[in-house]
Amino acid sequence: MKLVFYIAATVMIAVALVLLLLPLLRQGRQAGRPRGVFALMLFIALAIPVGAAGLYLKVGTPSTLGGVPAQTQTAMDINKALDELRAHLASNPNDAQGWMLLAQAATEMQQPDEARKAFEHVLQLTPNDTNAMVGWSEADSAARPDHHIQGRARDLLQQAVKLAPDNQRGLWLLGISDFQEGQYADAAATWRLLQPQLQPGSTVAQAVAQQITLADARTGRAPASPSSTSTATPSATQGPALQVKVALAPALKTKLAAGDTVFVYARAEQGPPMPLAITRIDAGQLPATVTLTNEMGMMPSMKLSSVQRVFVGARVSHSGEAVAQAGDLEGDAGVVDVNSTAPIRILIDKVHD
Numbered sequence: 001m002k003l004v005f006y007i008a009a010t011v012m013i014a015v016a017l018v019l020l021l022l023p024l025l026r027q028g029r030q031a032g033r034p035r036g037v038f039a040l041m042l043f044i045a046l047a048i049p050v051g052a053a054g055l056y057l058k059v060g061t062p063s064t065l066g067g068v069p070a071q072t073q074t075a076m077d078i079n080k081a082l083d084e085l086r087a088h089l090a091s092n093p094n095d096a097q098g099w100m101l102l103a104q105a106a107t108e109m110q111q112p113d114e115a116r117k118a119f120e121h122v123l124q125l126t127p128n129d130t131n132a133m134v135g136w137s138e139a140d141s142a143a144r145p146d147h148h149i150q151g152r153a154r155d156l157l158q159q160a161v162k163l164a165p166d167n168q169r170g171l172w173l174l175g176i177s178d179f180q181e182g183q184y185a186d187a188a189a190t191w192r193l194l195q196p197q198l199q200p201g202s203t204v205a206q207a208v209a210q211q212i213t214l215a216d217a218r219t220g221r222a223p224a225s226p227s228s229t230s231t232a233t234p235s236a237t238q239g240p241a242l243q244v245k246v247a248l249a250p251a252l253k254t255k256l257a258a259g260d261t262v263f264v265y266a267r268a269e270q271g272p273p274m275p276l277a278i279t280r281i282d283a284g285q286l287p288a289t290v291t292l293t294n295e296m297g298m299m300p301s302m303k304l305s306s307v308q309r310v311f312v313g314a315r316v317s318h319s320g321e322a323v324a325q326a327g328d329l330e331g332d333a334g335v336v337d338v339n340s341t342a343p344i345r346i347l348i349d350k351v352h353d
Contacts, residue, residue, distance in 0.1 A: 078109075082102070082105060085098060085101065085102055085105075086102065089102065089121075093121070094125060096121075096122050096125040096126050096129075099118050099119075099121040099122045099125070100118070100119075100122050100129075100131075100132065102114070102118040103115050103118035103119045103122060103132070103135055103139075104135070106118060106139075107135065107138070107139060110142075112139040112140070112142035112143035113139075113143050115135065115139040115142075116136055116139040116140055116143060119132045119135045119136035119139060120136060122135075123136065128163060130159075130160040130163050130164040130167050130170065131167075133156040133157065133159060133160040133170070134156070134157065134160050134167060134169050134170045134173065136153070136156055137149060137153035137154070137156050137157050137160075137170075137173055138169070138173060140152070140153040141153060141173075145273055146273060146274065146323045147273070147274040148177075148180050148323065149173060149174075149176060149177035149180060150177065150180075150181070153177075154174070154177050157170050157173055157174040157177065158174065161174055161193075165193070166197060168194055168197055168198070171190055171191070171193055171194040171197075172191070172194060172208070174190050175187045175188075175190035175191040175194070175211070175215075178190055179211070179215060182280070184215040184216075184218040184219045185215070185219045187211070187215045188212050188215035188216050188219070191208050191211055191212050191215070192212060194208055195208055195209070195212070214295050214296075217295070239293065239294040239303065239304060239305040240292075240293065240294065240304040240305055240338045240339055241291050241292070241293050241341075242266060242277070242291065242292040242293075242304070242310075242312065242336070242338070242340060242344055243289060243290075243291050243341075243342075243343045243344065244264050244289065244290050244291070244292060244312060244314070244333070244343075244344045244345075244346060245287065245288075245289045245343050245344065245345045245346070246262065246264055246286060246287060246288055246289070246290065246314045246331075246346045246348065247286060247287035247345075247346070247347055247348070248283075248286045248287070248316070248329070248347075248348045249331075249347055249348060249349035251349070252329050252348065252349065252351070255329060255351070256283055256316065256329075257318060259320070260282075260283035260284075260316050260317065260318055261280050261281075261282065261283060261316070261317045261320050262280065262281050262282070262283050262285070262286065262288070262314060262315070262316050262317075262348075263278060263279070263280050263314065263315050263317060264278070264279055264280075264281070264290050264292065264312075264313075264314045264346075265277065265278040265279075265292070265312070265313055265314070265315075266278075266292050266304060266310040266311065266312045266313075266338075267310060267311050267313075268306075268307045268309075268310060268311075269307065269308075269309040269310060269311055269335050271307070274302060275297075276297055276302055276303055276304045276306065276307065276310060277292035277293060277294070277296035277297055277303075277304050278292075278296055279292065279296050283316050286348075289343075292304065292312075304338050305338070307338055308337070308338055309335050309336065309337055309338060310335065310336060310338050311332065311334065311335050312332060312333045312334070312335075312336055312344050312346065313330065313331065313332035313333070313346065314330065314331055314332070314346045314348055315328050315329065315330040315348075315352070316328060316329035316330070316348060324352050325352065326352060326353060327351065327352065328351070328352040329348050329350070329351055329352070330348060330350050330351075330352050331346045331347050331348035331349050331350060332346060333345060333346045
């Protein structure tokens with residue numbers, strides 16, 4: 001039965017992708033573009049579900065672990081198709097659809113630098129393409145060590161949602177940008193614009209409702225109405241709770257300045273540097289005790305409960321920015337179990353280079 005299910009699912013995905021991409025093929029022919037690039041669209045789109053099903057059949061059961069070469073062959077086929085697409089774009093640099101296809105493929109393959117460059121080409125050819133604006137911003141965030149959405153990325157998101165107020169991805173990312181910058185009221189307001197566009201009760205709607213609740217809590221504001229948070233799950237407030245006691249080394253007290261901010265954070269032992277939980281306090285409150293929980297994540301998909309071990313650190317920021325800068329003061333407790341109940345002690349005793 002599982003085999004039948006996976007085959008049926010693969011066929012359904014393939015058929016859906018063909019129905020979506022065939023109009024582009026017809027449009028491209030009418031516009032006089034080469035047929036090869038649109039054939040590549042179909043190939044890349046179909047290779048993913050078909051290849052995934054093939055890989056499951058080959059390596060999904062212990063008795064057929066000898067099927068690894070099929071995975072290599074699928075990767076080679078996709079890379080070959082992408083190389084042909086790049087060659088096409090080298091000789092046809094004004095093909096906006098080709099650049100968009102390359103950008104989307106690079107995004108899916110977690111190659112943010114190439115995705116950002118491809119989206120840039122799309123924006124040069126079609127400056128008002130809101131999907132390219134959002135794609136560029138997302139790729140820029142993925143390429144940054146801190147995954148922040150700021151500068152041009154933020155400007156593009158603001159422009160995108162102004163041109164297309166129903167751009168759900170744009171609204172979501174713009175809210176994340178607000179949240180990252182500590183503008184919690186703005187984040188909640190942006191996500192409330194997104195809420196009515198989502199299917200009630202869906203996983204996405206629950207995630208957005210949870211983030212609105214968190215943003216409201218950060219501003220000390222109660223939810224405007226029960227409907228704004230009714231889809232949040234009871235488990236949203238459960239999970240790990242790391243008690244962190246932070247103190248400043250006496251030798252560094254003279255380096256504190258009025259308005260300094262202390263960030264206490266936990267990030268995955270291995271993986272992206274984006275914090276799974278982070279909070280801020282005024283440096284004048286040191287020594288202090290804070291508790292890091294799931295609700296302090298920067299994105300719903302990245303929480304303390306998503307990993308087993310975390311690196312816990314603290315930093316005094318002179319600029320108020322979460323990103324470390326030269327002259328900031330810092331310390332850490334190293335790697336701890338995410339479910340640790342014992343107090344975690346951090347002495348801020350170093351100056352960041």
